[in-house]
Amino acid sequence: MAWILFGSFLALILLRVPISIAIGTATVLTFLNSEFSHVLQIIPQQMLEGVNKASLTAVPFFIMAGNLMNASGVTERIFNFANAVVGHMKAGLAQVNILSSMIFAGISGAAVADCAGLGAIEIKAMRERGYKPDFAAAITVASSVVGPLIPPSIGLVLYAFLAQQSIERMFLAGLVPGVLVGLSLMIYVRVVAQFREFPTQPRAPMREVAGTAKHGILALIAPAIILGSIMFGFVTATEAGVLACLYCIAIGIWYRELTVRSFFDALSDTAMMTAVIMIIISFSIAMGWLLAIDQTPQKLADVVFSLTDSKYVFLALLLLFIILVGCVVEGVPAMLILVPTLLPLIDAYGIDRVHFGIIIQLGLLIGIATPPMGIGLYIVSEVGRVRFEQVTLAILPMLVPLFAALLLLTYVPQTVTFLPDFFLGP
Amino acid sequence: MQRALLRLDQLNWSLAGAFLWAANLCLLAMLCLTTATIALRPFGLALYWMWPWTMVFFIWLSFFGFFALYARLKDIRIDFVAQRMGRAGMAMTRIVADLAALFLAACLLAQAPMVIATSTGIYDGAVLPSGGEVPRLFLSVPLFLSTALVAITALIDLAKMAVGLPENTTLPHLEP
Amino acid sequence: DTTWRMATKMPVDSPEGRVFERFAELTEDYTDGALTITIFPNEQLGKENAVLEQLQANIVQLYAEGYGYMKKWEPALDWTAPSFVFDDYDHWVRFMQTDLVQSWFDNAAEQAGVRMLGDPTRILRGPFLVTVSNVPINSAADYQGLKLRMHESTRAIDAWTALGAEVITLPWTEVYQSISKGIVEGLNSPIALVEAMRFNEVAPHITRIDEFWQSIGFMVNAQAYEALDDETRMGLLKAYDEAGAFSRELMFDVAQQSIARMQEQGATYSVLDTSPLIETMATYYQEQEAAGNLPVGMLDAIEATRDSTQ
Numbered sequence: 083m084a085w086i087l088f089g090s091f092l093a094l095i096l097l098r099v100p101i102s103i104a105i106g107t108a109t110v111l112t113f114l115n116s117e118f119s120h121v122l123q124i125i126p127q128q129m130l131e132g133v134n135k136a137s138l139t140a141v142p143f144f145i146m147a148g149n150l151m152n153a154s155g156v157t158e159r160i161f162n163f164a165n166a167v168v169g170h171m172k173a174g175l176a177q178v179n180i181l182s183s184m185i186f187a188g189i190s191g192a193a194v195a196d197c198a199g200l201g202a203i204e205i206k207a208m209r210e211r212g213y214k215p216d217f218a219a220a221i222t223v224a225s226s227v228v229g230p231l232i233p234p235s236i237g238l239v240l241y242a243f244l245a246q247q248s249i250e251r252m253f254l255a256g257l258v259p260g261v262l263v264g265l266s267l268m269i270y271v272r273v274v275a276q277f278r279e280f281p282t283q284p285r286a287p288m289r290e291v292a293g294t295a296k297h298g299i300l301a302l303i304a305p306a307i308i309l310g311s312i313m314f315g316f317v318t319a320t321e322a323g324v325l326a327c328l329y330c331i332a333i334g335i336w337y338r339e340l341t342v343r344s345f346f347d348a349l350s351d352t353a354m355m356t357a358v359i360m361i362i363i364s365f366s367i368a369m370g371w372l373l374a375i376d377q378t379p380q381k382l383a384d385v386v387f388s389l390t391d392s393k394y395v396f397l398a399l400l401l402l403f404i405i406l407v408g409c410v411v412e413g414v415p416a417m418l419i420l421v422p423t424l425l426p427l428i429d430a431y432g433i434d435r436v437h438f439g440i441i442i443q444l445g446l447l448i449g450i451a452t453p454p455m456g457i458g459l460y461i462v463s464e465v466g467r468v469r470f471e472q473v474t475l476a477i478l479p480m481l482v483p484l485f486a487a488l489l490l491l492t493y494v495p496q497t498v499t500f501l502p503d504f505f506l507g508p
Numbered sequence: 509m510q511r512a513l514l515r516l517d518q519l520n521w522s523l524a525g526a527f528l529w530a531a532n533l534c535l536l537a538m539l540c541l542t543t544a545t546i547a548l549r550p551f552g553l554a555l556y557w558m559w560p561w562t563m564v565f566f567i568w569l570s571f572f573g574f575f576a577l578y579a580r581l582k583d584i585r586i587d588f589v590a591q592r593m594g595r596a597g598m599a600m601t602r603i604v605a606d607l608a609a610l611f612l613a614a615c616l617l618a619q620a621p622m623v624i625a626t627s628t629g630i631y632d633g634a635v636l637p638s639g640g641e642v643p644r645l646f647l648s649v650p651l652f653l654s655t656a657l658v659a660i661t662a663l664i665d666l667a668k669m670a671v672g673l674p675e676n677t678t679l680p681h682l683e684p
Numbered sequence: 685d686t687t688w689r690m691a692t693k694m695p696v697d698s699p700e701g702r703v704f705e706r707f708a709e710l711t712e713d714y715t716d717g718a719l720t721i722t723i724f725p726n727e728q729l730g731k732e733n734a735v736l737e738q739l740q741a742n743i744v745q746l747y748a749e750g751y752g753y754m755k756k757w758e759p760a761l762d763w764t765a766p767s768f769v770f771d772d773y774d775h776w777v778r779f780m781q782t783d784l785v786q787s788w789f790d791n792a793a794e795q796a797g798v799r800m801l802g803d804p805t806r807i808l809r810g811p812f813l814v815t816v817s818n819v820p821i822n823s824a825a826d827y828q829g830l831k832l833r834m835h836e837s838t839r840a841i842d843a844w845t846a847l848g849a850e851v852i853t854l855p856w857t858e859v860y861q862s863i864s865k866g867i868v869e870g871l872n873s874p875i876a877l878v879e880a881m882r883f884n885e886v887a888p889h890i891t892r893i894d895e896f897w898q899s900i901g902f903m904v905n906a907q908a909y910e911a912l913d914d915e916t917r918m919g920l921l922k923a924y925d926e927a928g929a930f931s932r933e934l935m936f937d938v939a940q941q942s943i944a945r946m947q948e949q950g951a952t953y954s955v956l957d958t959s960p961l962i963e964t965m966a967t968y969y970q971e972q973e974a975a976g977n978l979p980v981g982m983l984d985a986i987e988a989t990r991d992s993t994q
């Protein structure tokens with residue numbers, strides 16, 4: 083059954099079928115090849131189940147926050163501030179690119195908003211200063227990976243729902259890993275700059291740092307407001323997403339950069355991105371029903387247990403598996419199908435569910451930077467006007483720090499669990 | 509023939525725009541309802557129908573969006589394999605994509621009578637001004653509507669291909 | 685040999701989950717393996733409406749959940765547990781056995797092909813209801829203006845508004861946080877769920893209210909049920925009956941232990957005198973009946989089953 087599902091899905095997307103249609107068709111084909119071929123009404127029924135999920139209402143707002151930042155000039159202020167702080171370092175703009183993504187991540191919940199909005203500014207600036215376009219595009223994609231780790235995050239909202247963990251716990255768990263991934267990329271850039279020539283720029287005078295900080299501060303304190311309001315404040319995750327949107331609208335009006343036109347453009351973009359994600363989710367839930375009633379997770383667990391009883395060997399197999407899936411299946415559907423399937427195994431091997439959530443989130447996120455399903459690669463090749471193949475080649479070495487961070491997070495669980503355990507208790 | 513098809517295509521494009529706006533309005537309604545919920549809380553005011561209605565708009569947003577994202581080409585498509593295969597590859601994959609959409613839509617639409625017959629009852633808490641609550645059936649209606657229009661979109665594209673017209677691209681060539 | 689799929693919302697290791705597991709084992713025993721039951725816990729197959737539709741289509745053969753969800757087929761089934769009208773548990777059971785209530789179930793069966801397995805009051809849920817609050821509830825008057833969390837049921841909201849509470853609807857999963865942030869002051873919950881959801885940490889006052897009694901109905905696809913031979917059906921019903929007795933024992937046991945543990949951690953537990961609430965509701969329900977909002981004959985059936993010896 084799994085072969086029909088993955089096989090047909092992969093074949094369809096490679097044949098230029100839009101992803102929502104591809105996952106829907108793969109789902110129908112799998113149903114037709116199961117003992118439930120006579121009850122296809124389950125599919126539309128479960129599609130409704132899939133979108134009728136209270137916790138997922140946070141999704142559109144964390145997407146919208148990213149789009150509104152791009153529409154209201156906040157993104158540019160973040161970039162200017164990052165530039166004033168780390169622009170003078172070796173390969174300065176590459177460092178700026180990474181730091182900007184980390185700050186942007188504190189408001190936006192989706193990596194695509196980073197690649198498309200922030201990416202456009204970053205790649206343009208790097209090209210103008212003489213960076214090679216493929217390098218500029220590649221570092222943009224690689225750094226966008228921190229976006230959905232640092233809270234807020236759509237992937238973590240989804241995981242919290244699937245694994246029955248609280249959203250605030252997952253958000254807290256993502257913070258340190260997000261920063262670690264960002265740092266690993268910064269170290270990588272620093273090392274590479276030792277061997278390769280990159281354009282440089284003078285250190286910004288304190289006055290300029292202070293000046294950009296004044297404008298950037300509004301964006302810098304937003305993450306604290308969002309995470310804080312969920313943690314200690316008075317709002318649910320969905321409401322926090324709305325607060326983030328209202329905040330971006332207020333900043334946009336304050337700086338007179340948000341127009342009615344750009345607001346509605348951001349609204350449209352959000353509606354479409356949300357619809358894509360939710361349609362994918364709805365078909366995946368139908369698929370998940372079939373996997374559940376077929377008892378696939380139990381069967382898989384039996385097979386894996388016969389392979390190894392060592393937690394560490396299992397973790398290695400798990401990483402390999404997630405990365406392979408992440409390369410061929412987009413993050414949201416991959417998580418929807420994998421998490422319910424793997425959870426029984428995770429519990430059986432005594433792995434913390436919060437820890438596993440971050441492993442699978444980062445593992446699948448790396449997929450946005452790897453072909454053939456690397457969404458990030460497609461977006462930057464479009465906004466940066468670079469050939470897809472070129473970005474793909476340029477990003478290969480950057481996968482090394484990403485994998486290093488993933489290994490660290492996997493085998494040192496405290497990097498993930500310390501913060502949530504500290505604030506929320508174990 | 510070509511002109512009639514182009515006209516039809518343009519109509520379909522505009523209709524997708526209408527669905528996009530329906531999705532936008534749902535999103536805006538969610539934003540306003542949640543904002544109101546936050547704003548009213550310090551005053552101890554809580555209207556219990558707000559949350560269920562937010563959910564109804566969320567469902568509608570997703571389902572209205574289905575047609576809009578398909579017809580307006582907002583979905584993700586992987587085309588480097590097709591491009592490798594040259595013109596023949598693009599033509600072949602164009603047919604495959606349309607047929608996949610048609611197959612999916614046909615399978616879903618065939619279930620519509622069954623779903624309509626069995627989704628009785630109401631959506632708890634989503635009260636209507638006229639009294640009563642939103643029937644559960646209304647939740648899936650936009651899904652079937654969108655699915656039918658996806659099928660029509662795929663048919664139009666196949667017809668266009670038959671008379672030698674190029675497929676739509678993400679470039680906003682049809683936008684007013 | 686037949687295999688049935690049984691859907692539940694509950695995790696395997698919850699008390700209710702253990703009752704279902706016992707039921708599946710007993711069924712296997714008493715039918716000599718002629719009927720095997722596979723349990724799908726944790727809403728794996730979907731939420732209530734979705735599972736009921738699967739039950740209707742004979743994809744799932746058994747659904748162990750509140751039969752109130754069958755209101756989509758027979759709206760009167762929303763009224764098997766009205767608030768504060770029954771003298772005690774036995775009164776409620778007598779009401780449930782009236783021809784009136786049976787006719788509601790029959791109507792649902794006729795429309796959807798889904799019927800009840802045995803006596804629907806057999807398997808207890810809860811086993812009783814409490815208010816969990818961060819302010820003490822010593823008398824019915826303490827509900828006046830209390831910010832009380834409610835699920836999105838118009839009926840429950842109206843009833844508690846009539847009782848004077850300030851009702852706020854929230855998803856179940858957000859209750860803990862909402863109490864700790866003061867968005868609500870309390871909620872009503874089956875006692876079995878209080879400790880599991882750690883509500884006692886933020887709302888240490890636990891008050892037994894017996895607002896109504898709840899049971900888990902075993903809703904069964906009528907076609908699948910009729911396809912069983914007589915012997916298997918007898919075995920199935922025997923297993924159900926025994927699972928009912930087991931549920932009673934287990935649920936009260938678990939509740940006692942849980943209350944003791946929570947008291948150790950600083951919670952208070954008391955039983956509320958609900959007679960003022962029953963009085964308020966009597967007037968309220970009469971108004972509702974006059975307005976035509978209640979199933980015909982319901983209040984009469986409640987009165988007729990009141991124990992006259994009291």
Ligand code: NA
Pocket residue numbers: 186187188189190191192228229230231232233234235
């Ligand atoms: Na983020």
Ligand code: NA
Pocket residue numbers: 179180182183200204221222223225226
């Ligand atoms: Na970046």
